[in-house]
Amino acid sequence: MEGATPPSEEEVRAALGAVVDPELGASIVDLGMVTTVDVGAGGEVEVGVALTIAGCPLRNQIRDDVTARIGTLAGVTSVHVHTTVMDAARRAAVMDVARRVAAERAPATAVPERARVVAVSSGKGGVGKSSVTANLAVALAGRGLVVGVLDADIWGFSIPRLLGMQGEIEARQSKMVPLERRVGPGLLRVLSMGFLAGEDSAIMWRGLVLNRAVQQFLEDVHWGDLDYLLIDMPPGTGDIQMGLARMLPRTEVLIVTTPPLAAQKVAARAAAMARKGHLRVIGVVENMSGFTCDHGEHYPLFGSGGGSRLATELGVPLAGTVPLHPSLPAGGDAGEPVAAGGGELAPVFAGLAERVATELAPVVPMAGCSARLLARVEEAVRAGS
Numbered sequence: 448m449e450g451a452t453p454p455s456e457e458e459v460r461a462a463l464g465a466v467v468d469p470e471l472g473a474s475i476v477d478l479g480m481v482t483t484v485d486v487g488a489g490g491e492v493e494v495g496v497a498l499t500i501a502g503c504p505l506r507n508q509i510r511d512d513v514t515a516r517i518g519t520l521a522g523v524t525s526v527h528v529h530t531t532v533m534d535a536a537r538r539a540a541v542m543d544v545a546r547r548v549a550a551e552r553a554p555a556t557a558v559p560e561r562a563r564v565v566a567v568s569s570g571k572g573g574v575g576k577s578s579v580t581a582n583l584a585v586a587l588a589g590r591g592l593v594v595g596v597l598d599a600d601i602w603g604f605s606i607p608r609l610l611g612m613q614g615e616i617e618a619r620q621s622k623m624v625p626l627e628r629r630v631g632p633g634l635l636r637v638l639s640m641g642f643l644a645g646e647d648s649a650i651m652w653r654g655l656v657l658n659r660a661v662q663q664f665l666e667d668v669h670w671g672d673l674d675y676l677l678i679d680m681p682p683g684t685g686d687i688q689m690g691l692a693r694m695l696p697r698t699e700v701l702i703v704t705t706p707p708l709a710a711q712k713v714a715a716r717a718a719a720m721a722r723k724g725h726l727r728v729i730g731v732v733e734n735m736s737g738f739t740c741d742h743g744e745h746y747p748l749f750g751s752g753g754g755s756r757l758a759t760e761l762g763v764p765l766a767g768t769v770p771l772h773p774s775l776p777a778g779g780d781a782g783e784p785v786a787a788g789g790g791e792l793a794p795v796f797a798g799l800a801e802r803v804a805t806e807l808a809p810v811v812p813m814a815g816c817s818a819r820l821l822a823r824v825e826e827a828v829r830a831g832s
């Protein structure tokens with residue numbers, strides 16, 4: 448290439464547009480990871496790349512890819528790649544762009560654009576995901592909202608029992624119609640394997656790939672207008688969470704944990720998994736956080752403070768703490784969620800719903816919605832470039 452005129456900075460940037468961050472699945476230029484481009488008179492090209500994390504395992508791959516791409520341009524005599532690590536604000540902006548790119552590529556689902564999608568997740572079974580999902584859904588509906596509940600626990604569904612709902616899903620124009628339950632001024636629209644024509648067909652479904660079942664619950668359903676879609680995740684997140692990340696990348700995650708340190712570590716893994724799929728974690732709920740007996744004495748049976756430690760570690764708010772209380776399993780067995788009654792835990796879930804609805808994942812008002820969304824994307828792109 449000697450003797451050729453060196454490329455312009457724009458040409459170098461255009462070539463860099465083909466370098467994709469393998470983890471984030473978008474071009475490093477679109478992601479705002481390219482900080483500087485310098486082209487010397489003799490064709491020496493220097494590129495600055497800001498990585499999302501220190502010790503990024505993909506550092507060499509990105510560097511090699513950048514070098515290779517620029518090396519193909521006429522007039523380039525040498526390529527130097529300097530890597531730095533971006534700060535938290537920039538990383539957040541990059542993740543916003545990654546989410547937008549993922550959203551553009553995602554298949555269309557029947558979940559209305561306006562709905563906030565919140566997956567209730569944990570790394571471990573039995574910590575209270577389903578109980579939190581059911582009661583949060585009821586408390587949100589109590590605020591006059593329309594709340595979809597998707598029971599993504601295909602094998603171990605518990606939502607129908609917890610919400611006291613039974614029946615069979617009907618199809619309308621070959622789409623499933625969720626079962627409904629009124630809660631005060633609001634409405635629940637619920638879909639679970641438990642509603643699919645009894646035990647037999649549930650057993651038949653077990654042969655199917657789990658992801659496909661969840662995909663159908665997102666695509667082949669008349670969800671109607673929803674303010675929220677809460678997703679009760681199965682224990683051991685893995686596949687279903689990554690499937691959700693692909694199919695519904697705007698899913699946000701609420702992590703449920705119990706007070707002990709061991710549970711926190713597992714929950715932290717669930718959060719790491721969420722981040723790998725670019726899902727935003729909106730907060731942590733500490734469940735079973737101590738027991739207050741009838742005499743008012745408080746016993747932190749499983750330790751205390753685990754939820755807030757995990758929230759700090761993840762850099763997200765502690766959305767709420769739910770004490771250990773016998774009314775919760777009793778309400779679950781009776782199909783009368785405690786959040787709907789006047790018992791001790793009702794205010795706890797009302798408080799959690801308020802936090803979610805006003806702060807952590809506020810429902811999007813119809814008017815001006817797309818304008819705001821665009822503004823947010825533009826902001827993210829600007830911050831990253």
Ligand SMILES: Nc1ncnc2c1ncn2[C@@H]1O[C@H](COP(=O)(O)OP(=O)(O)OP(=O)(O)O)[C@@H](O)[C@H]1O
Nearest residue numbers: 572573574575576577578682735770771772775776
């Ligand atoms: N705060 C609480 N106080 C008392 N019991 C609780 C509390 N939270 C959950 N439980 C009980 O713990 C058990 C497990 O709760 P739940 O089924 O909600 O957990 P899960 O995380 O969804 O479990 P899985 O991983 O199996 O889906 C249930 O019997 C439930 O009633």
Ligand SMILES: [Mg+2]
Nearest residue numbers: 576577600605
């Ligand atoms: Mg469950």
